[in-house]
Amino acid sequence: MGKKQYAEIETDILVKAQAGDVDAFRIIYDFYFERVNHVVMRMIGEHWRKDAVQEVFIRVFKSMHQFNTQKKFFTWLYKITMNVCFDYLKKNRHISNNDTLESENLDEIASCSIGNQVFYQDDELFGIVNELMKRLGPNQRAVFMMRDIEGFEISEISQIMKCTKSTVRAQLHFARKAVRNWLLEEYPEYKR
Amino acid sequence: MDCNHIKDKLYLYISNDLPKRENKAVQQHLRICETCRLELNDIRDTITEIAALDRPVVLDDEKEQVWNNMLPELNLVKSPVKRQYNPFLMNRKRVPVYGWLAVAMLLVIIAIVSEQGREGNDTALQIPALTENDVVHAENEVTVVNFQTSDPKIRIVWFFDSDFSLDAEALKTLK
Numbered sequence: 405m406g407k408k409q410y411a412e413i414e415t416d417i418l419v420k421a422q423a424g425d426v427d428a429f430r431i432i433y434d435f436y437f438e439r440v441n442h443v444v445m446r447m448i449g450e451h452w453r454k455d456a457v458q459e460v461f462i463r464v465f466k467s468m469h470q471f472n473t474q475k476k477f478f479t480w481l482y483k484i485t486m487n488v489c490f491d492y493l494k495k496n497r498h499i500s501n502n503d504t505l506e507s508e509n510l511d512e513i514a515s516c517s518i519g520n521q522v523f524y525q526d527d528e529l530f531g532i533v534n535e536l537m538k539r540l541g542p543n544q545r546a547v548f549m550m551r552d553i554e555g556f557e558i559s560e561i562s563q564i565m566k567c568t569k570s571t572v573r574a575q576l577h578f579a580r581k582a583v584r585n586w587l588l589e590e591y592p593e594y595k596r
Numbered sequence: 597m598d599c600n601h602i603k604d605k606l607y608l609y610i611s612n613d614l615p616k617r618e619n620k621a622v623q624q625h626l627r628i629c630e631t632c633r634l635e636l637n638d639i640r641d642t643i644t645e646i647a648a649l650d651r652p653v654v655l656d657d658e659k660e661q662v663w664n665n666m667l668p669e670l671n672l673v674k675s676p677v678k679r680q681y682n683p684f685l686m687n688r689k690r691v692p693v694y695g696w697l698a699v700a701m702l703l704v705i706i707a708i709v710s711e712q713g714r715e716g717n718d719t720a721l722q723i724p725a726l727t728e729n730d731v732v733h734a735e736n737e738v739t740v741v742n743f744q745t746s747d748p749k750i751r752i753v754w755f756f757d758s759d760f761s762l763d764a765e766a767l768k769t770l771k
Contacts (some may be wrong), residue, residue, distance in 0.1 A: 577607045
């Protein structure tokens, strides 16, 4: 399982944004928008996605001064993103289990679109996995996403989630097993 | 460990997330068990496939829309310049509430004590300027200085040897 490598934004830009430079913050926004959007989409679904993404970046800008430029920016940004997602899940408990995606059929999920343009490039599997992930609890979903999709280390996840490494391992184990079992049971055509 | 036990461990083994000891046990088992090796490959492929899914492609106009929505709020944020990251400020330990209370109490006590001290000074006995008239040359070779202080209840009497010079200058220094 190769860890995904992502470029990090330049420190100069972070320092400028810390000083309240909105233009510099725009660069950060452009740089991370898709990743944040993706995380939020996975965590809370489509319904509150835009609002949550907006809140993430507002919180980030407001607390930029707290960021230590010696550390990884994305890990810090991810922490805020997760906090916002969990806040949304708490405030709107129903969206974790009854997101609009679940009520749609898989063909629709696979070609989820905004306006007349395709939102996801991927095939049906993406929709199915998305569907399956929604059955996981928020913590397991978050751990699964961070480890398998974003490539964070267990130690980083434990910091972001504020829990022990053993807890992260247990949740990751449960999530991987559950997603795979659901996939094989309900969509056997994906069985190798 | 039997195969079922090992298979359960494979979900973390695929990404080296097992504790060292368990990792070694699984490794040893995989060397001799073909079934578990197949299971390992299957789990790894499934999880890798899920992880490799493409990211959503977001339209630029949506990105602009979200930015424009939050821009007014960003502009409202007070310039964080003054609160910019400062290793000295950021690393300082926060004084808990009871710490501040203790400091406040201390300040109050100091204020009260100093106030009392000031009052004490205000009521200190005022000794009038002594003159030679206050000096009484008594018998037995003793000189007496006898005078009334600012407090009517207190009268001071000093006794000196008669050979002690009590001229006007010396009387001034008696204070």
